[in-house]
Amino acid sequence: MDVFSISPSDIAGVIICSIVILLILIACYILCKPLNRIRDLCDVGYEEYLRLDKYGQTRRQLANEVRRRKKVGGIPPVFPNGWFALCESDDVKDGQVRAVDALGEHFVVFRTEKGVASVLDAYCPHLGAHLGIGSRVIGDCVECPFHGWQFRGEDGQCTSIPYATGKIPQSARVKAWPSDEVNGFILVWYHAEQEEPSWKPPQIPEIAAKKWFYGGRSEYRVNAHIQEIPENGSDVAHLECLHGPSILYGSDLKATLNGKSVNGFAPFMQHHWSVKWETDPEEKHVAVSRLHHEIRIFGRLSCISVDVEAKQIGPGLVYLTFTSPLFGRCILFETVTPVEPMVQRVLHRLYAPLPMMGPLAKFIVWGEAVQFERDVVIWNNKTFIKSPILVAEDRAINLYRRWFQQFYSENSPLFDFQGNKDNEITNW
Ligand code: FES
Ligand SMILES: [Fe+2]
Structure with missing residues (x-):
């Protein structure tokens, strides 16, 4: 008898076993996936x-x-004072920007390559472009997609105007909202009286x-x-x-x-x-x-x-x-x-x-x-x-x-x- 011969029933057995193992793996994946x-x-x-x-x-x-x-x-009143989740931490990876509307405001949430998340007002004070749409993160700033002005996450100050030869106006800044990141959420502090x-x-x-x-x-x-x-x-x-x-x-x-x-x-x-x-x-x-x-x-x-x-x-x-x-x-x-x-x-x-x-x-x-x-x-x-x-x-x-x-x-x-x-x- 040839010890290496494989009968059709052996092949059928292998196929059935493979299918059963595959089904078990799929079931485990579905059951374990959050x-x-x-x-x-x-x-x-x-x-x-x-x-x-x-x-x-x-x-x-x-x-x-x-x-x-x-x-x-x-x-x-419709917007109480307090901390509110703007998004989940996973939503904004390192170097990413995201637009979020909430509390009657337009926010831009971004994260530096070092992982620090910031929340700024979304509208650029230059000519009003949205800083969360088509923009990018450069260093600790978000860059406006319209003319390239850059705003620092920490305080909203404009730090670069690529085509301007003069001094950057002190008033060139957007509102930096108090923000925090805990337990998988990026949060903003909203207060109608602008209190800290x-x-x-x-x-x-x-x-x-x-x-x-x-x-x-x-x-x-x-x-x-x-x-x-x-x-x-x-x-x-x-x-x-x-x-x-x-x-x-x-x-x-x-x-x-x-x-x-x-x-x-x-x-x-x-x-x-x-x-x-x-x-x-x-x-x-x-x-x-x-x-x-x-x-x-x-x-x-x-x-x-x-x-x-x-x-x-x-x-x-x-x-x-x-x-x-x-x-x-x-x-x-x-x-x-x-x-x-x-x-x-x-x-x-x-x-x-x-x-x-x-x-x-x-x-x-x-x-x-x-x-x-x-x-x-x-x-x-x-x-x-x-x-x-x-x-x-x-x-x-x-x-x-x-x-x-x-x-x-x-x-x-x-x-x-x-x-x-x-x-x-x-x-x-
Ligand atoms: S509108 Fe933002 S740089 Fe001009
Ligand atoms: Fe209930």
Whole structure:
């Protein structure tokens, strides 16, 4: 017998094994790749309108109609004072420039080859070109694409006018915004009275020491006033009602009705919450929600419990620390940045220790995203009630609203500051 002969069944076996190994590798890659979930303004919250539509309108058309008709309500000023995320650190690599619009301003964010990030006003004081479009980084400056003037990131001063033989005018400068880079975000300090930062966004030591790693993200644009989003932390009563049905029902609120208790009978799986909201006695710009979360089977058997400390730091940052006997500790950052008076860009980024990377990190980011999207459905369709009717159990909402007042000042912009009264966003 020829020992080197290969039968057709051997070849078939090798092919099948190769395919199985390839499929396993693909499955591992999909399971371990950090989740990146992105939802635009029309993606969440308009399912009911789609179901009722008889005219064949697209989701985008329906969403825009609803947004245009929505009553904004008695909203406070639209841009509070504080630190806001302009982008994530990965968005601006060494030597790169990026244009970012937020808070009624046009910013240019750039990073030197040495890795230092800066935030400047976007419009060049020479003839008004946009410093974030078609520009480049030279040394510690950004170079305007129109005539080549260069502006230093540190203070916005013009340091070079390539064709001018005389002295550079002292007034040739753009506004340099106070900025910071922590926990994977590039942040700007916004203050309507032009005051300098009165506090700093805290760096998480485990991330700085590279003991915790990036484990996934989600990103949303939400049609609501900024104050609505952190108000959620003090709104104790909505947790059982909106976030009680299992995450397996998703974020379509019609579908989640199937996960609610009926006549006292609990469904197979439900989330249970208890929460306490309080202000920080030492740092007045900080408030904390302490949540205990359990998944219960048929309303009784508790199978997964997680403690969440949600630290609201100023108007635009939340640090959510998750602690569970099942998986240990990790942190999820939430940043809320007003892109327009009634459009918020919300980012979530998870950081966790190495053993939690992969499917577990993915599940945490996904689970949080599903619960967050249920709130988005509410926010996208609700109005802001300035003097709500509250019962005793809602008292934290009043405390929260009083606490949030500290982020408004005399010149904080009001909703109609750009004649933007009808809530129509035409650029999407
Ligand atoms: S407009 Fe920027 S250099 Fe002329
Ligand atoms: Fe919520």
